[in-house]
Amino acid sequence: xxxxxxxxxxxxxxxxGLDLSTSSGIDLTAGTxxxxxxxxxxxxxxxxxxxxxxxxxxxxxxRRHLVDIAVGASGSExxxxxxxxxxxxxxxxxxxxxxxxSIPAGSRIAGRAQLNTSSAIMRVSTLLGSQxxxxxxxxxxxxxxxxDLSNTEGTTVDPGxxxxxxxxxxxxxxxxxxxxxxxxxxxxxxxxxxxxxxxxLVDFAVGASGSExxxxxxxxxxxxxxxxxxxxLTIGPFPVSIxxxxxxxxxxxxxxxxxIDRLFDVIAYGVS
Amino acid sequence: xxxxxxIEDATNRLxxxxxxxxxxxxxxxxxELLPSKPSGNVMWDETTRAFIARPPKVLVDRLQDLLANxxxxxxxxxxxxxxxxxxxxxxxxxxxxxxxxxxTESSVIDPEV
Numbered sequence: 001x002x003x004x005x006x007x008x009x010x011x012x013x014x015x016x017g018l019d020l021s022t023s024s025g026i027d028l029t030a031g032t033x034x035x036x037x038x039x040x041x042x043x044x045x046x047x048x049x050x051x052x053x054x055x056x057x058x059x060x061x062x063r064r065h066l067v068d069i070a071v072g073a074s075g076s077e078x079x080x081x082x083x084x085x086x087x088x089x090x091x092x093x094x095x096x097x098x099x100x101x102s103i104p105a106g107s108r109i110a111g112r113a114q115l116n117t118s119s120a121i122m123r124v125s126t127l128l129g130s131q132x133x134x135x136x137x138x139x140x141x142x143x144x145x146x147x148d149l150s151n152t153e154g155t156t157v158d159p160g161x162x163x164x165x166x167x168x169x170x171x172x173x174x175x176x177x178x179x180x181x182x183x184x185x186x187x188x189x190x191x192x193x194x195x196x197x198x199x200x201l202v203d204f205a206v207g208a209s210g211s212e213x214x215x216x217x218x219x220x221x222x223x224x225x226x227x228x229x230x231x232x233l234t235i236g237p238f239p240v241s242i243x244x245x246x247x248x249x250x251x252x253x254x255x256x257x258x259x260i261d262r263l264f265d266v267i268a269y270g271v272s
Numbered sequence: 273x274x275x276x277x278x279i280e281d282a283t284n285r286l287x288x289x290x291x292x293x294x295x296x297x298x299x300x301x302x303x304e305l306l307p308s309k310p311s312g313n314v315m316w317d318e319t320t321r322a323f324i325a326r327p328p329k330v331l332v333d334r335l336q337d338l339l340a341n342x343x344x345x346x347x348x349x350x351x352x353x354x355x356x357x358x359x360x361x362x363x364x365x366x367x368x369x370x371x372x373x374x375x376t377e378s379s380v381i382d383p384e385v
Contacts, residue, residue, distance in 0.1 A: 156312035160286070168316065171290035174273070190312060194331055194374045210278040210287060210301050211294035247292045259315055260329040261374065 013050075016041030016109060017125035025054060025123035030065060030113035032152075037070065037077050040126055042108035049102055049138045050129035055086040055095040056122060062191060063088050064116040064152045067124060071107045083144040085154055085267045086122065087188030087233075095233050097184055099271055102138035103128060116152035116191075139181055141272040145248055146172035154188050154265035159200065159254035163262075169205060169212050169249040172268050179244045180270035184236035187221060188265040195223040195230065198256040200264070206246045215240060221252075221264065230264055237271065275306040277316070277323075284318040331372040335363060337379035 017026045017040035028038050055067055065086040070077035080103070086095045103109070111124045146155035160167030183204070189195060200221040205212035216238055223230045242248070248270075254262040278288040281302045289310060293303050306323070314323040338344050348356065364371060370381050 158312075158315060160316070161318075168278075168286040169288035169290070171288075171292070174291045192329075193369060194329075194372055194377065196374045196376045208292045208294040209276060209290035210297045210303070212288060247290065249288065249290065251288075256376075258329075258376075259326050263312060265312070 011129055011131060012046060013127055013129045014045060015125060015127040016044070017111070019123075025125035026111075027121045028067070028111055028113045028124055029119065029121050030115045031119045032114060032117065034068065034114045035112050037074070037110040037112045039074070040109045040111055040124070043106040044103060044109065044128060045105060046128075046130050047102070047105045048128035049100060049131045051081075051099050051101060051103060052127040052129070053081065053084060053097045053099070054125050054127070055084060055097070056088055056093060062193070063120050064188065064191060065113050065122055066115075066147065066149070066152050067111060067113045067122075069126065070110050070112075071103060072110075073108060074110075077110050081142045081269070083147045083149070083267060084269075085147075085186035085188055087153075087191070087265075088122070089189055089191055089193060090229055093229055093233060095186060097186065097234050097269070098237055099142055099184065099269070100139055100182060100237060101142060101271060102140050114152055139271050141178060143177055143270050143272070145176065145268045145270060147267050153190065154186065154267040155250075156190065156263055156265045157202070157250050157252050159252040159262045161257050161259070163255055163257040164253055166201075166203070166253040167251055169209065169251040171209070172248040172250060172266070174247050176242060176244055176246045176248060176270060178270065178272040180240055180242040180246075180272055182237040182271035183216070183240045183242070184238075184269040184271065185234065186267045186269070187230055187233050187235070189223070189230045190263050190265050192260060192263070193228060195228045196256055196258060196261045198223045198254055198261055200252045200254045202250060202252040204268075205249045205251070206242055207249070208247055209249075212249050212251075215242070223261070236269075242270065275309045276303045277306055278303050279321065284321045286316040286318075330375060332375055332377075334367060334371050334373055334379065334381070335360065337373075338363070340379075
């Protein structure tokens with residue numbers, strides 16, 4: 001895995017986008033289309049090869065969000081991480097996304113968001129990290145797959161009508177734009193406000209319909225009924241080697257066959 | 273972009289949904305053209321070998337659970353309509369989203385294990 005650091009020495013971390021008066025992140029005000037950019041930090045203090053984006057908690061319950069992270073001067077922001085999924089059925093749900101991408105020192109980082117209905121305030125922050133001596137070659141591009149921008153949601157995965165039996169693959173994308181070295185997943189519960197207790201086994205695959213090849217087998221999700229949330233909400237990064245122009249797909253099996261409670265949705269983030 | 277359902281021909285089991293179909297398909301699988309990309313509001317039906325509307329979720333009202341509690345029912349029976357309405361409104365305010373539960377969920381909110 002040449003893109004991963006050989007050594008973990010001399011690492012440095014700094015957190016940006018914090019509001020010390022609330023011990024939380026910076027507020028982003030969002031509507032049903034992407035809102036204005038809000039500055040998280042200007043400038044960054046060191047060359048970073050790692051970013052942790054923390055979304056929530058705080059916001060309005062029952063809202064789904066898509067968050068862009070960009071670098072660049074005000075008015076010329078360039079998106080580096082698109083459409084981070086935050087399905088905040090419960091405002092306590094916090095999504096933490098990790099990406100090993102390069103952000104040069106002196107950068108301005110900003111965020112903006114959209115949500116599925118009306119408007120709300122949500123919180124976001126970014127924690128940057130640098131590698132020590134002999135850093136590996138950093139990745140630089142994040143691309144989202146499976147995003148439904150018009151409905152502010154991911155691609156629905158249906159485990160099917162027979163419990164504990166694997167369901168059909170659903171396509172996230174027919175052709176990836178680039179080769180993918182790392183994969184991160186954001187999981188949503190389709191605004192299901194009253195989940196039954198359930199467990200899932202989920203496969204991530206590449207390949208054409210009918211000849212999918214599983215590359216990440218049977219990672220687990222679970223739902224606890226009293227909290228009505230699926231966990232975990234973010235998974236990865238997985239080290240992968242997916243060629244450009246690949247079809248990405250997922251399937252699952254679930255312990256419940258309830259036609260609503262067995263569903264979840266997902267957005268995959270390919271890092272190149 | 274055309275969407276297809278890849279189906280196990282002998283059982284009508286849905287194997288995959290997508291726009292890129294393996295050529296040739298493995299033995300026993302067939303691809304059927306779909307009118308559009310299936311949304312989360314439909315689900316596969318093996319009997320009809322088609323996508324059908326997903327039935328809505330049935331939720332249980334915890335106010336009904338409360339009326340099934342004998343102690344509460346004893347008090348409730350002795351209230352006039354106006355007082356019942358006031359108590360009902362107060363309970364709706366207090367319960368919030370917890371008013372509606374899944375059919376398999378406990379009547380008790382966050383029960384002790």
